[in-house]
Amino acid sequence: MLKENLISVENKIQEACLRAGRRREDVTLIAVSKTKPLEDLEEAYHLGVRVFGENKVQELVDKYDSLPKDIEWHMIGHLQRNKVKYIIDKAAYIHSVDSLRLAETIEKEAAKRNITVNILIEVNVAGEESKFGLMPEEVDEFVTKIAEFRHIQIKGLMTIAPFVENPEENRSIFQRLHKLSVDIGSKNVDNITMRILSMGMTNDYEIAIEEGATMVRVGTGIFGARNYSKE
Numbered sequence: 479m480l481k482e483n484l485i486s487v488e489n490k491i492q493e494a495c496l497r498a499g500r501r502r503e504d505v506t507l508i509a510v511s512k513t514k515p516l517e518d519l520e521e522a523y524h525l526g527v528r529v530f531g532e533n534k535v536q537e538l539v540d541k542y543d544s545l546p547k548d549i550e551w552h553m554i555g556h557l558q559r560n561k562v563k564y565i566i567d568k569a570a571y572i573h574s575v576d577s578l579r580l581a582e583t584i585e586k587e588a589a590k591r592n593i594t595v596n597i598l599i600e601v602n603v604a605g606e607e608s609k610f611g612l613m614p615e616e617v618d619e620f621v622t623k624i625a626e627f628r629h630i631q632i633k634g635l636m637t638i639a640p641f642v643e644n645p646e647e648n649r650s651i652f653q654r655l656h657k658l659s660v661d662i663g664s665k666n667v668d669n670i671t672m673r674i675l676s677m678g679m680t681n682d683y684e685i686a687i688e689e690g691a692t693m694v695r696v697g698t699g700i701f702g703a704r705n706y707s708k709e
């Protein structure tokens with residue numbers, strides 16, 4: 479099943495790239511493996527997947543320790559400050575930076591280890607109350623502040639679009655995040671780039687790619703439905 483799913487997702491990514499006149503290699507597929515057992519990740523690994531996304535610190539650390547070291551791990555979930563130290567040298571990217579205090583903690587922990595951490599800023603484009611993320615109008619000032627942190631590299635923006643029946647409804651959300659990244663990128667702030675746009679999940683990744691996503695985070699479409707009742 480996983481193999482067929484992966485092929486299907488890959489085909490849809492390629493078709494979306496074609497429609498948008500984009501190159502396939504400019505879009506990274508992140509296989510979101512949260513809640514899934516190691517066997518599923520191993521199977522995906524053997525099918526060639528090397529980029530995985532997790533949303534819980536403990537789960538990311540456990541899976542990191544158990545799987546081959548050529549995997550690139552992405553922390554895509556809300557991150558508590560007291561847990562930063564556990565993933566700071568394991569996550570290739572932290573997608574969910576949305577407060578100055580969190581950024582300060584990342585800076586401090588990265589400085590201790592003398593490493594640089596790649597982060598994305600999470601933006602709550604739709605303004606949903608239930609969601610984490612900065613409001614779009616807050617991002618500019620936030621970027622300027624974090625740009626001074628020597629052990630953090632801002633690489634772009636991330637958003638979680640609302641769950642909608644018709645993914646077309648999220649097109650404008652993706653357009654707004656894209657525009658925000660272009661606006662901020664054009665200011666040429668030292669130490670930051672806006673090359674990464676992490677947007678699009680199983681329901682809407684094709685639209686996100688049409689609107690400029692460079693990372694799509696696909697869970698259900700690859701691994702099947704999640705079962706939270708076992709947790």
Ligand SMILES: *Cc1c(COP(=O)(O)O)cnc(C)c1O
Pocket residue numbers: 510512533554555638679680681695696697698699
């Ligand atoms: C779970 C999750 C995904 C993947 O969701 P699917 O709908 O299963 O593709 C993507 N991004 C984030 C931040 C998530 O928490």
